Amino acid sequence: MFTPKKLFARALLGLASLALGASLFADPPSGTGTWTKTWEDNFDGSSLSTSRWRLWGEDKVVNSPQTLNRWDAASVSSGSLKITGTQTALTGSPRFRSALIITKDKFSQQYGYFEARLKFPPGQYMWPAFWMLPADSSWPPEIDVMEYNGSGWPNVVHHTYHYTNSSGQWTNSQGTSTSANSPWNGGWGTNFHTYAVLWEPGKITWYIDGVQKYQTSSNVTSKPMYLLLNLAIGGTWPGNVPDGHNIPTSVMEVDWVRVWSQNGTTTPPASGAPIGQTLGFKALNNGKFASNNLNSGNVIVASFANSVGGWESFTIVDAGGGKVALRSNANNRFVSVNNGVSHKPLVASFATNIGDWEKFTWEDRGGNKFALKSNITNRYVSCDLNNGGRLVAQWATSVGSWEEFQY
Numbered sequence: 001m002f003t004p005k006k007l008f009a010r011a012l013l014g015l016a017s018l019a020l021g022a023s024l025f026a027d028p029p030s031g032t033g034t035w036t037k038t039w040e041d042n043f044d045g046s047s048l049s050t051s052r053w054r055l056w057g058e059d060k061v062v063n064s065p066q067t068l069n070r071w072d073a074a075s076v077s078s079g080s081l082k083i084t085g086t087q088t089a090l091t092g093s094p095r096f097r098s099a100l101i102i103t104k105d106k107f108s109q110q111y112g113y114f115e116a117r118l119k120f121p122p123g124q125y126m127w128p129a130f131w132m133l134p135a136d137s138s139w140p141p142e143i144d145v146m147e148y149n150g151s152g153w154p155n156v157v158h159h160t161y162h163y164t165n166s167s168g169q170w171t172n173s174q175g176t177s178t179s180a181n182s183p184w185n186g187g188w189g190t191n192f193h194t195y196a197v198l199w200e201p202g203k204i205t206w207y208i209d210g211v212q213k214y215q216t217s218s219n220v221t222s223k224p225m226y227l228l229l230n231l232a233i234g235g236t237w238p239g240n241v242p243d244g245h246n247i248p249t250s251v252m253e254v255d256w257v258r259v260w261s262q263n264g265t266t267t268p269p270a271s272g273a274p275i276g277q278t279l280g281f282k283a284l285n286n287g288k289f290a291s292n293n294l295n296s297g298n299v300i301v302a303s304f305a306n307s308v309g310g311w312e313s314f315t316i317v318d319a320g321g322g323k324v325a326l327r328s329n330a331n332n333r334f335v336s337v338n339n340g341v342s343h344k345p346l347v348a349s350f351a352t353n354i355g356d357w358e359k360f361t362w363e364d365r366g367g368n369k370f371a372l373k374s375n376i377t378n379r380y381v382s383c384d385l386n387n388g389g390r391l392v393a394q395w396a397t398s399v400g401s402w403e404e405f406q407y
């Protein structure tokens, strides 16, 4: 039923709440330990936060070939996010505009409690979802907190885990929740509900409004996941909307999204790092900014730049598990430690995804100063003045003046 191309499984999270204002049910289930809130968006203000969210492909189709993905289809007002599906033509494809927003590169987490209070437009061809994918861009796994297919199951919300089975094949573990009421009259589609998953080592449990709905223990992933919210119209699962069939403007509304970490068992996001920011940083031992040296194999050097241009701009990305990655704006490659070279230089030449060689621990040293420790060499990144100001992760087991940087 699902294909990697559509990549859409969705899951439902939920606790929900009847309680207006006070989020009485907005906590992880009782008896599951002590929890810390690690991320949230209450959608206050007048626009969608670009430090928390980005779009999956402006003016692109992702899971429904009929739905064009647009940042301007996601708006914030009166305390909630509105993802608005709009028909732009009666024939052709794509002929709807909507939004698929994601926290990729901005927030991800391994294990925890993930919840959103939302309502979605019921009806044929509607395909809203709240779901999660791995921060390292692999697939499967995929956790679908909530997913609704208004064509096939108008009263049902799906809870799905997509994974690779022991034979190496893609498979699904799926549960459903059925409303006693029609979606247009008090059912899932018309009222706010809280959809949640409790994701623990070896087990995923789905909730709606704090009531357990489904559970799986099939090959449960440990990969840090980011969040996705979207409203697709048409596509392979609900079926494409026939030419000439009118779809009224449809809105998925999200009151808030919250993520919790279970103390002692989950790894919180990288702390102190300016996740999502694009910045330049200089080595404190010579005051030069780190550059992606395009003329020399994309080695990262801090030898000549006194100011920040495109070659000196890097985006700090959440790599999951408390680690960060650095993406060079000059060529859109992640900074890797070149483990095949003796002095372990940092390069931004090949990595389009984040693997172990692209992960660093960000050590916040106050005043926008920081140190980076390579995940793969377990050494701090130094600005090697004896080696042309190259950044290397070869020898330093502690932080001295050669290992301090500032942004």
Ligand SMILES: [Ca+2]
Pocket (backbone or CB within 6 Å): 042, 043, 044, 079, 080, 254, 255, 256
């Ligand atoms: Ca809100």
